Amino acid sequence: MTFSDLNLLKNIQLALTEEGYTAPTPIQQQAIPIILEGTDLVGCAQTGTGKTAAFAIPILNQLHRIVGSSQKRKYIRALIVTPTRELAIQIGESFDTYGKYTNMRQITLFGGVSQVPQVDQLKKGVDILIATPGRLLDLHKQGFVDLDHLHTLVLDEADQMLDMGFINDVKKIIKLTPTNRQTLLFSATMPIAIRELADSFLTQPKYVSVTPISSTAETVKQKVYFVGKEDKRKLLYHLIRNENLSNLLVFTRTKHGADNVVKALKKNGVTAEAIHGDKSQSARQRVLESFKKNEIGVLVATDIAARGIDIENLPYVLNFDLPNVPETYVHRIGRTGRAGNGGISISFCGKDEETYWKDIQKLIRVSVKVIEDHPYPWKNEEKVPEAEVKKDFRNTSKNKNSRKSDASKKNKKRWY
Numbered sequence: 001m002t003f004s005d006l007n008l009l010k011n012i013q014l015a016l017t018e019e020g021y022t023a024p025t026p027i028q029q030q031a032i033p034i035i036l037e038g039t040d041l042v043g044c045a046q047t048g049t050g051k052t053a054a055f056a057i058p059i060l061n062q063l064h065r066i067v068g069s070s071q072k073r074k075y076i077r078a079l080i081v082t083p084t085r086e087l088a089i090q091i092g093e094s095f096d097t098y099g100k101y102t103n104m105r106q107i108t109l110f111g112g113v114s115q116v117p118q119v120d121q122l123k124k125g126v127d128i129l130i131a132t133p134g135r136l137l138d139l140h141k142q143g144f145v146d147l148d149h150l151h152t153l154v155l156d157e158a159d160q161m162l163d164m165g166f167i168n169d170v171k172k173i174i175k176l177t178p179t180n181r182q183t184l185l186f187s188a189t190m191p192i193a194i195r196e197l198a199d200s201f202l203t204q205p206k207y208v209s210v211t212p213i214s215s216t217a218e219t220v221k222q223k224v225y226f227v228g229k230e231d232k233r234k235l236l237y238h239l240i241r242n243e244n245l246s247n248l249l250v251f252t253r254t255k256h257g258a259d260n261v262v263k264a265l266k267k268n269g270v271t272a273e274a275i276h277g278d279k280s281q282s283a284r285q286r287v288l289e290s291f292k293k294n295e296i297g298v299l300v301a302t303d304i305a306a307r308g309i310d311i312e313n314l315p316y317v318l319n320f321d322l323p324n325v326p327e328t329y330v331h332r333i334g335r336t337g338r339a340g341n342g343g344i345s346i347s348f349c350g351k352d353e354e355t356y357w358k359d360i361q362k363l364i365r366v367s368v369k370v371i372e373d374h375p376y377p378w379k380n381e382e383k384v385p386e387a388e389v390k391k392d393f394r395n396t397s398k399n400k401n402s403r404k405s406d407a408s409k410k411n412k413k414r415w416y
Contacts, residue, residue, distance in 0.1 A: 006032050008061050011101035016057070019097060025050035026210040032058045035184060040205035042198050043186045046334060049210060052094045055080075055154050055184050060099045063127055066151065067103070074105055074125030075149035081133060081173055082156040083164050085110040086284070091130045091156065104128055111135040112280055119144050133161070133169035140176060150177045158187040158194050167193065174201050189327055216330055220337035222345045222368045224357070229350035231376035232320060233264045238375060239346070240270055240298070245316055247291075250300045251332050253321035258300045261320060265298060272298035303328055311335070319347040322356040326363040351378055 002023055003016050024032065027045040034041050035058035045051045059078050067077065082088050092108035099106070106128035107121045115135070122144045129136075129145070139145045153174070155161070161170055174183075183202045187194050190209075198205060216222065227235050239245055252258040255276040265272040273287040273296050291299040292311055303323065317336045323329050329347075336343025347368075349357045361368070 001029055007036070008057065009064055009102075012057060012061055012064070012098060015098050015100050021053075025054075027051055027208065028054045028057070030208040030210065031055065034206050034208070035059070035182075036061060038062075038182055040183045040202040041185070042190075042202065042205045042207045043184070044188070044190050044207075044209040045186065046188045046330060051156075051186055052091055053098065055156075055186065056091070056094050056098050059128070059152055059154070060095065060102055060104055063104055063151065064099075064102045067127060074127050076126060076129045076145070076147055077149060078128045078152045078154070079136075079147060079150055079173075079177070080128070080130045080154040080156055081136065081161075081170065082130065083132065083161045083166060084157075085112060085132060086288070087157060088130050088132055089285070095128055095130070099128075106130065109135045109139065111138075113282065115139065133166045133173060137169060137172060147176050148178065150181050152182045152184065153177050154184045154186070155197075156186050158185050158197065159189045159191060162191065162193050167197070170197070188331065216333055216345075216364050216366060217337040217343075219341060220333055220343045220345050222333065222347070222366065223371050224347045224349055224368050225371050225374055225376075226378050227348050227350060227374070227376045228378060229352060232348050232350065233261060235348065235374060235376045236261070236318070236320065237265065237268055237270070239318075240265075245318075246297045247294060247314065248298045248316040248318060249311075249314060249335055250298060250318045250320050251323075252300060252302060253323070255302055257321060258302055261300050262298075270298060271296050272300060274300040276302040303332070312338070313341055314338070315343060317343065317345050319345070322347060322349055322353040322360070324356055326356075326360045329360045330364065 003013060003021055006024065008016075027043060027049045031041060031043050031054040035055060043051065043054065045054075063077050067074075080088075080091055082091060088108050088110050092106060095104070095106045104127045105125070107118065107126045107130070109118050109129065109131035111132060111134050115138075118135075119139065122139070136145065140147070155170060158170075161167065183205070185194070185198050185202065185205075225235060236250070240248070250261065252261060255274075255278050258274040258276050262272045262274045273290070275284045275287050279287075287296065287299065290296045300320075314336045317333050319329065319332060323332065333343075333345035336345060347357075
């Protein structure tokens with residue numbers, strides 16, 4: 001199948017052709033025809049599957065037909081609600097790209113910046129509104145957002161909105177929209193709360209699910225280092241210098257941890273910056289743009305801040321801290337190896353994270369390469385679960401004994 005088989009308007013086809021789009025991804029193949037029919041939809045698809053285009057393209061196609069070029073006053077016809085600023089910006093850029101030959105006008109709303117420019121744009125009229133829940137409800141309360149003419153509502157990354165405590169805000173937003181709207185819900189996972197939300201607010205939706213959350217891209221080479229917790233920063237610096245890692249995205253579990261890693265790297269001459277919830281929106285965007293331009297060698301991020309990062313040809317992702325939710329591991333390493341490109345995923349596993357690693361292994365069912373030849377392995381009393389990592393899940397053989405660490409390393413001076 002090609003995009004020309006989807007019965008799209010010529011001006012949208014032209015924009016897609018210029019972007020090099022030829023064949024739709026599986027989520028696009030399934031979702032676009034359903035959305036064009038006007039049917040409600042629940043889509044389950046992980047990051048990197050082309051989910052944004054799956055709803056942006058048909059929405060633009062529908063609205064261009066409905067609104068027409070003669071409309072003088074613009075009303076909000078499509079609303080996309082998403083949990084983070086980065087995701088909102090990314091979605092807005094996608095609508096600009098796919099709709100550059102249409103007369104659609106869109107705006108992206110998020111907090112952390114002045115509302116004045118956003119209000120000025122709303123007063124001029126927009127067709128498509130992309131927003132985070134808090135700023136959307138705030139501007140609606142002030143009377144600047146009118147959803148009475150809404151045609152399509154999209155709830156994007158619904159599972160993350162649930163995790164971030166936005167579920168009540170989402171319910172409030174839904175109540176502000178017309179009952180005869182078309183509703184599209186997209187989520188990387190389908191917990192019970194998301195299914196209940198879909199059952200409550202969608203009308204006879206069709207379900208589309210592609211690339212199960214347990215799967216990792218075959219184009220991503222995965223490695224794991226079993227390293228002492230106190231030695232992680234030393235190992236990170238060791239790999240950056242000896243493996244010549246650059247354009248590296250590093251994940252930490254906490255904001256404080258991200259700042260500490262950046263501080264340690266800078267002390268050793270590595271260009272690094274962090275993005276997380278405590279950073280201002282302007283600071284986060286500035287850092288992200290610098291990283292995309294290779295002006296920053298290492299970007300350290302928490303999961304919430306990184307969910308909206310979309311960087312073409314990102315070569316390396318490194319899990320400095322393993323996530324305690326196995327699915328998050330899949331989301332993280334999905335930042336590399338996108339669109340058929342290759343990538344490398346590196347994970348550090350401390351003794352205190354052994355359970356997390358076993359849970360990740362059970363989910364992904366992939367034999368991850370264990371790198372034993374490094375200077376900071378677990379200590380003598382810490383057994384590396386080598387066989388646990390490499391064994392087939394039907395095999396009940398016991399773990400092999402890990403090699404002993406070099407005791408002399410205990411006396412080495414810390415580099416940070």
